Structure formats: C-alpha cells, structure tokens
Amino acid sequence: MKDLIGFCGLDCELCQAYIATINDDDELREEVAKHWSELNNVEISPEMINCMGCRVEGVKTPFCDFMCPIRQCALENNYDTCADCDKMEGCEKLVMIFENNDNAYKNLKHHY
Template sequence: MTDYIAFCGLDCEQCEARKATVNDDNELRAKVAKEWSELNGVEITPEMINCVGCRLTGVKTPFCQSLCKIRQCALGRKVITCGDCTEMTSCSKLSEIISNNPDAKRRLEGK
C-alpha cells in the first residue's frame, strides 16, 4: 500500500484537492471549492484547497487536518490505516466510506 492511501482507504492521488496542490492549479482549487461547498452546505474557499495527502506530512484541507473523524481516530490509535484496526468491520465512522466505495474497502483489506 502506498503512502497516498488515506486512513479510510481512499486514494489521495486521485483527489482533486491533492492534484490542485501538487500542480499549484488555482482553477482546479476554485472548482473543487465550489463543488465541495455545494456538496457540504458550507463555504469552502479556494485557499482551503491545499492537501498533500491524508497520511503524508504537509498541508491538509481544514476538514482533513482536524475535522475528519476517521483520520483523528486512526491517529489516536496509531494505526497505519483503518485496515490495521481490530474494529474496522464494525466502525460506524469508516462504514460511511467503505459502504459506498468498494475500492477503498479492498485497499484496507489488502486485496
């Protein structure tokens, strides 16, 4: 598993926020901010769209840095990913991701 796989199994390399950060793409930042604002019903500005990846050292979006309950839990438990947690299959926080994303679940299961 690469360092670009988030604690929840999502692939950070595919995330548009990461792509905008790595490529310093302000147009993509604006697009992502607009989409995420509409999706989440909160104001997200293009300046907030900076993230190198969930498990990597460096800048994160405000959500990924401190609001993501999955990331905070994994950091507290000191696991590499949720796939290393004994409660993975019963975790209500993680189920929000893996119930809708079979690829994330497969990554965490190591398949």
C-alpha cells in the same frame, strides 16, 4: 502500503484537492471549493483546497487535518491505517466511505 492511501482506504492521488495542490492549479481549486461547498452546505474557499495526503507530511485541507473523525481516530490509536483496527469491519465512521467507494475497502484489505 502506498503512502497516498488514506487511513480510510481512499486513494489521495485521485482526490481533486491533492491534484490541485501538486499541480498548483488555482482553477481546479476554485472548482473543487465550489463543488465541496455545495455538497457539504458549508463555505469552502479555494485557499482551503491544498492537501498532500492524509498520511504524509505536508499541508492538508482543514477537514482532513482537524475534522475528519476517521483520521483523528487513527492518529489517536497510532494506526498506520484503519486496517490496523480490529473494529474496522463494523466501524460506523467508515460506513459511508465503504458504501460510496468499493476501492477504499479493497485498498485496506488488499494490503493486510
């Protein structure tokens, strides 16, 4: 599986935090921080918008690194992705991801 497909199936290469990080784009960091702050009703600073992908070595956003319940579950269970879990189909943690992004489910199912 492509390393930049997250545990949940989202494609990290399409994430604005990843794009800002690999391009060292402070303007994009500011835009993403503002948008994510409004979306999540929490203060997110441009300095937090640094991520190399959830399944690869390197910097991650605070949410992706410490707070994402999907990533934490996959790491605790030593899964390569959620596709390794026999409870993936009915997983409450993944429902919102799959409902908002058809490709996330396809990315997980396609490879396995």
